Amino acid sequence: MSLIPNIYMCRQCGYLYEAEKGDSAVNIPPRTAVTEFPEVWKCPECGASSDCLEEIL
Ligand SMILES: [Zn+2]
Numbered sequence: 827m828s829l830i831p832n833i834y835m836c837r838q839c840g841y842l843y844e845a846e847k848g849d850s851a852v853n854i855p856p857r858t859a860v861t862e863f864p865e866v867w868k869c870p871e872c873g874a875s876s877d878c879l880e881e882i883l
Contacts, residue, residue, distance in 0.1 A: 831845060831859070831860075831881045831883065832844065832845055832846060832883045833845070833881075833882050833883040834860050834879040834880060834881050834882065835879065835880055835882045836869045836871065836872060836874055836878050836879055836880075837874075837878045837879075837880050838869065838872045838874045838878050839869060839871045839872035839874070840871075841869050841870065841871040841872065843860065843879060845857060845858060845859060845860075849870070851870055852867065852868075852870055854867075860876050860879045860881070863876045
């Protein structure tokens with residue numbers, strides 16, 4: 827069992843993704859790790875792929 831990191835930041839625009847909350851705007855349920863994001867995920871702010879999300883906490 828792996829711990830889910832709390833917060834990721836988009837390197838391009840600074841968008842923050844909080845794993846505890848998920849992101850209902852893009853249909854990501856709470857406690858979803860970025861590694862589990864669908865291939866088609868894009869940053870809601872700048873359209874970057876999930877490769878641009880960096881774990882910061
Ligand atoms: Zn972004």
